[in-house]
Every structure is written in structure tokens, then in C-alpha cells.
Amino acid sequence: MNIQALIAQIHQKKSFLCIGLDVDLDKIPTHLLAEEDSIFEFNKQIIDATHHLAVAYKPNTAFYEAYGLKGWAALGKTIDYLNVNYPEIFTIADAKRGDIGNTSTMYAKAFFEDLNFDSVTVAPYMGSDSVEPFLAFEDKTTILLALTSNKGGLDFQGLKINGNELYKEVIKTALTWKNSENLMFVVGATKPTYFEEIRKIVPNHFLLVPGIGAQGGNLQEVCKYGLNKDCGLLVNSARSIIYASNGLDFAKSAQLEALKLQQEMELILSK
Amino acid sequence: MNIQALIAQIHQKKSFLCIGLDVDLDKIPTHLLAEEDSIFEFNKQIIDATHHLAVAYKPNTAFYEAYGLKGWAALGKTIDYLNVNYPEIFTIADAKRGDIGNTSTMYAKAFFEDLNFDSVTVAPYMGSDSVEPFLAFEDKTTILLALTSNKGGLDFQGLKINGNELYKEVIKTALTWKNSENLMFVVGATKPTYFEEIRKIVPNHFLLVPGIGAQGGNLQEVCKYGLNKDCGLLVNSARSIIYASNGLDFAKSAQLEALKLQQEMELILSK
Numbered sequence: 001m002n003i004q005a006l007i008a009q010i011h012q013k014k015s016f017l018c019i020g021l022d023v024d025l026d027k028i029p030t031h032l033l034a035e036e037d038s039i040f041e042f043n044k045q046i047i048d049a050t051h052h053l054a055v056a057y058k059p060n061t062a063f064y065e066a067y068g069l070k071g072w073a074a075l076g077k078t079i080d081y082l083n084v085n086y087p088e089i090f091t092i093a094d095a096k097r098g099d100i101g102n103t104s105t106m107y108a109k110a111f112f113e114d115l116n117f118d119s120v121t122v123a124p125y126m127g128s129d130s131v132e133p134f135l136a137f138e139d140k141t142t143i144l145l146a147l148t149s150n151k152g153g154l155d156f157q158g159l160k161i162n163g164n165e166l167y168k169e170v171i172k173t174a175l176t177w178k179n180s181e182n183l184m185f186v187v188g189a190t191k192p193t194y195f196e197e198i199r200k201i202v203p204n205h206f207l208l209v210p211g212i213g214a215q216g217g218n219l220q221e222v223c224k225y226g227l228n229k230d231c232g233l234l235v236n237s238a239r240s241i242i243y244a245s246n247g248l249d250f251a252k253s254a255q256l257e258a259l260k261l262q263q264e265m266e267l268i269l270s271k
Numbered sequence: 272m273n274i275q276a277l278i279a280q281i282h283q284k285k286s287f288l289c290i291g292l293d294v295d296l297d298k299i300p301t302h303l304l305a306e307e308d309s310i311f312e313f314n315k316q317i318i319d320a321t322h323h324l325a326v327a328y329k330p331n332t333a334f335y336e337a338y339g340l341k342g343w344a345a346l347g348k349t350i351d352y353l354n355v356n357y358p359e360i361f362t363i364a365d366a367k368r369g370d371i372g373n374t375s376t377m378y379a380k381a382f383f384e385d386l387n388f389d390s391v392t393v394a395p396y397m398g399s400d401s402v403e404p405f406l407a408f409e410d411k412t413t414i415l416l417a418l419t420s421n422k423g424g425l426d427f428q429g430l431k432i433n434g435n436e437l438y439k440e441v442i443k444t445a446l447t448w449k450n451s452e453n454l455m456f457v458v459g460a461t462k463p464t465y466f467e468e469i470r471k472i473v474p475n476h477f478l479l480v481p482g483i484g485a486q487g488g489n490l491q492e493v494c495k496y497g498l499n500k501d502c503g504l505l506v507n508s509a510r511s512i513i514y515a516s517n518g519l520d521f522a523k524s525a526q527l528e529a530l531k532l533q534q535e536m537e538l539i540l541s542k
Contacts, residue, residue, distance in 0.1 A: 022374070024377075060370065060374055060377075062368070062370055062374045062375070062377035062378045062381065063374070063377050065377070065378065065381035065382075065385075066377040066378070066380045066381045066385065067385070068343075068347065068381070068385040068386070069340065069343055069344055069347060071381075072339075072340055072343045073340055076339065076340065094370075096368070096369060096370055096394070096397075097333070097367070098367060098394065099331070099333055099367055100419070100420070100421040101421060101422070103293070103331055103333045103334070104333070106295075106331075106333035106334050106336070106337040107333045107336065107337070109337045110333065110336035110337045110339070110342075111336075114336075114337065114338070114339040115339070123367070123369065123394045123396050123397075124396060124427060125394050125395060125396045125416055125419075125427060125428065126367075126394075126416070126419050126421055126423060126424060126428075127419075127421065127422075127423025127424055127425065127426030127427055127428070128422070128423035128426050129421050129422045129423040130421065130423055131423075145396055145397070148371070148396075148397050148398075149371070150371035150372060150397055150398070150400050150401065151372070151398075151399065151400045152397060152398025152399035152400040152401055152402075153397060153398055154398065155398030155399055155444060156395060156396060156398055156437065156440065156441060156444070157396065157397075157398070159432045159437070159440060160432065160433075161430045161431065161432065162431075166427065166430070166437070169427065169430060170427060173426060173427070
């Protein structure tokens with residue numbers, strides 16, 4: 001799926017919500033643990049209950065790898081289920097990969113060909129030839145970590161290079177790479193005023209924004225500084241939606257939480 | 272396995288060779304493609320032929336993920352084979368992971384508990400709480416990317432922060448994290464003189480050195496600046512050993528290439 005189709009979906013659904021599928025077997029409803037594939041069954045019910053409110057889903061690969069082969073199989077079933085049943089949805093493998101050129105090509109094949117995600121998150125530390133193999137897939141989107149929302153995010157991302165923070169250098173440099181029009185950037189929601197400065201560097205690119213909800217970011221503030229003419233934001237929420245309830249009503253509760261965010265987004269988009 | 276056991280193994284085998292198990296089905300001997308699990312069969316024969324010459328094996332996860340479930344299963348069989356048959360070997364999951372705290376914990380569980388590797392490589396971009404969940408496994412080793420050997424390695428790692436390159440800031444900062452005595456650092460072999468400066472910051476830590484062989488690094492030069500009293504180096508070679516031949520003699524050819532490096536290492540250690 002290309003960015004134009006994503007923008008069309010955002011306008012149609014009046015939503016720029018991305019739901020993080022970070023499945024922890026210690027947190028899902030216990031009645032699902034009897035299922036043969038509890039992880040997939042949880043995802044399937046969450047997706048079925050929320051697909052009309054969200055434009056993207058983002059499984060984080062860590063939560064699948066932690067369960068070994070069973071987890072990797074559940075990841076495959078989840079992306080297949082999305083691709084077959086909801087082809088309009090933008091899919092993100094939150095994998096934060098990155099390695100030397102020929103190795104990054106193998107990662108790109110894993111997520112873009114074998115699993116057939118629309119996009120994958122990539123870490124910038126190893127530079128141009130660690131990211132360009134992902135960008136070489138021109139019908140896919142490469143989502144580069146820029147400014148992350150975690151406690152240690154500024155340990156290195158906030159260091160000053162000739163007066164500019166590292167995360168700004170990362171964004172500026174990435175714009176010089178081949179096929180950089182296929183980039184999105186991860187920008188955490190914890191400090192909304194950063195979006196103002198980032199929009200000066202990338203007025204047109206989409207930003208993937210984690211940190212709304214459980215991590216404490218504020219949607220209104222992020223939108224005030226981050227929205228652009230195409231919307232330009234995908235706002236991710238995981239725990240506050242998927243773990244809204246751990247009872248039999250978990251999917252319905254997730255839907256209600258997603259609806260709250262979608263309605264807030266509809267109001268913002270209408271302005 | 273702890274570092275003391277690794278040091279003992281280095282002295283016993285007179286080797287600090289790590290063999291990279293980066294299995295590409297387009298490069299392995301064609302007669303293996305008829306096997307039910309070609310990837311594992313290739314690894315098994317390489318390991319059986321070289322285990323007395325190497326102290327560590329390092330599968331890069333990209334090469335397994337690219338083959339989906341089959342690849343992930345082959346990774347699991349490979350680490351199990353090493354742990355059961357050659358428990359003295361130090362095992363490295365070259366995964367370059369890193370995410371926010373609770374997510375990094377899931378990655379740590381994947382590689383340290385589910386797969387039971389002795390160590391995993393981790394990317395520093397997201398800072399302290401992306402690495403400390405790995406360090407919390409005190410009987411395991413966390414190998415942090417510092418200076419990588421690829422073309423784009425210096426794009427960001429070489430940027431100056433108050434006169435010091437970013438990779439030095441990464442190493443210095445990591446030393447302040449909890450359980451930092453369980454760190455190793457990835458330092459590429461392409462510019463051996465960098466080792467002199469890095470040894471001023473971390474005189475005692477082990478360094479994992481890719482880039483010998485196919486990537487063009489020079490063993491003598493690396494050792495001149497990088498060795499310490501405990502050896503302190505794990506030198507990785509992948510392609511030049513495992514793809515020394517793609518005929519029926521591939522394992523024997525790999526052994527001969529590994530022997531050449533081991534003999535060079537024995538000479539260096541004897542000085």
C-alpha cells in the first residue's frame with residue numbers, strides 16, 4: 001500500500017489511529033489461554049472489533065519472538081489475516097531492525113516479502129547502507145527511528161552536534177538517501193513541542209507517534225504541532241486499547257477505547 | 272556462560288575466533304538443498320568441522336527471519352545443537368535489537384530464555400532503558416553496537432559531540448548503566464587505529480570485531496591495538512569461512528580457512 005491510499009483511508013475513516021498489537025500472554029483474558037493459538041485469537045478479535053476505527057496495526061516483533069516458534073507463527077497468521085480480510089489497512093512491523101547492507105536486505109525480505117507488511121521500523125545507528133536496502137523496496141514504507149518516547153530516548157538522540165540534536169541530524173541525513181520519499185519517522189509523543197521543530201525539517205513526511213495512552217502523551221498537543229495538509233500523523237496506542245479489559249468483553253472494551261480516540265481525531269481533523 | 276569461562280576457552284584453544292553463521296540458501300552447496308532443513312544441516316556440518324578452532328558462533332538473525340518460520344526453526348535447532356554438543360562454546364545472537372523498556376525485556380526473554388543464547392547484540396540509539404533489560408540477565412552478556420564496520424557506519428557514529436565521536440559517547444555512557452561489567456562492544460575492524468582510542472575508555476571489556484575477511488579488516492593490526500591482558504577480542508569471520516567452497520568439501524574447506532585464522536591467532540597470543 002502506498003501513502004496516497006493511506007491518506008484516502010484516513011479521510012474516509014476520519015481516523016489516524018494505529019493500534020499496537022503487543023500481545024503479552026500474562027495480560028490477555030485468561031479464557032483465551034485455552035485456544036490453540038491464543039496470541040492470534042486475541043489479535044483476530046481485537047482487529048475484528050476495531051478495524052473500522054483504525055487505519056493501521058502495528059505488531060511489535062519482540063512480543064512474538066519472546067514466544068519462540070509459536071510466536072513467530074502467530075505473527076505470520078496475524079499479518080495474513082489483516083492482508084486477506086482488511087486489505088485497506090496499513091500494516092507496520094515494529095521491528096527496529098538495521099544491519100550492514102547485505103544483512104539489512106535479508107531483514108527487508110523477511111518483513112516485506114515473506115511476511116508482506118506494508119512497512120517496517122528501522123534503527124538509524126548504522127547509517128545509510130543499513131537503511132537503503134529497506135528503501136529499495138519502492139512500494140513499501142521504511143519508518144526510521146528519530147526521537148523516541150522512552151526514558152532513555154534523549155541519552156543519545158538529544159546530544160548536540162554543532163548545536164543540533166542528533167535526532168535532527170538523523171532526519172536531515174536520511175532525507176539525502178535514495179528513495180527518501182518512502183520514509184516515515186518515529187517521533188514520540190512525550191514532548192509535543194518537538195513536533196514544531198521537526199515539521200520545519202520534514203513538513204510533508206508522515207510521522208509515526210507512539211506514546212499516546214499508557215506512555216502519557218497528549219493527542220491534542222501532538223496534533224497542534226504535528227499535523228500537516230495530508231494529516232501526516234499515525235498515532236499509535238497499544239496497551240490502553242488492547243488491555244482495556246481482560247474479561248470476556250475485552251474486544252468490546254478495546255472498541256470503546258479506540259472509538260474514544262477516533263472521535264477525538266475526527267474532531268481534530270474537522271477543524 | 273560467563274566471561275571467565277570464555278577466557279579459559281581462548282587459552283585452551285589458542286583461538287579467539289568467532290564464526291558467523293549467516294546462512295544464505297543462494298550460497299550454500301546445492302547438494303544440501305535436498306535436505307529437509309538445509310539451513311540447520313549446513314550449520315551442523317560447519318560447526319562439527321570447526322568447533323575445535325573457534326570459541327564462539329554468531330548466527331545473524333536476519334538470515335533466519337528471511338526464511339520465515341522455517342528459518343526461525345533452523346535458528347532454534349542450531350542453538351540447541353551448540354548448547355547440547357559443544358557447551359563450552361560462547362554463543363551470540365547477532366540480532367541488534369533495542370526498544371523501550373518493557374519491550375526490550377521481551378527481546379531479552381526471546382534470546383536469553385527461549386533460545387538460550389549466551390549473549391545478544393543490541394543497538395544503542397534508544398538509550399539506557401532499551402539496554403538495561405538485557406543487562407538485567409546477569410549470567411548473560413550484552414554486546415552493544417559502538418563502531419560498526421560498514422560503509423555508513425560513520426554517518427552518525429562519527430559525528431562529534433563536544434569534540435568526541437558519538438561512538439565514544441555511547442561506550443562512556445554505557446559504562447554508567449547497571450551491570451555494565453556484563454557488556455561487550457561491537458567495534459569494526461576496518462580502521463584498526465580506532466582500537467587504540469577505544470582501549471583508553473574500556474581497557475578491560477571484550478570487543479566483538481566483525482569485518483575480518485570478506486569485509487577487509489586486518490587481524491594483525493586489530494590485535495596490535497585491541498588485545499588486552501585477557502585477550503579481550505572476539506574476532507568474527509563469516510563469509511570467508513562458511514563459503515570457502517560450495518562443493519561437497521564445503522565443511523573441510525571451512526575448516527581449513529578457520530585453521531588459518533586460528534594459527535594466526537595462536538602466533539599472536541604466544542607473543
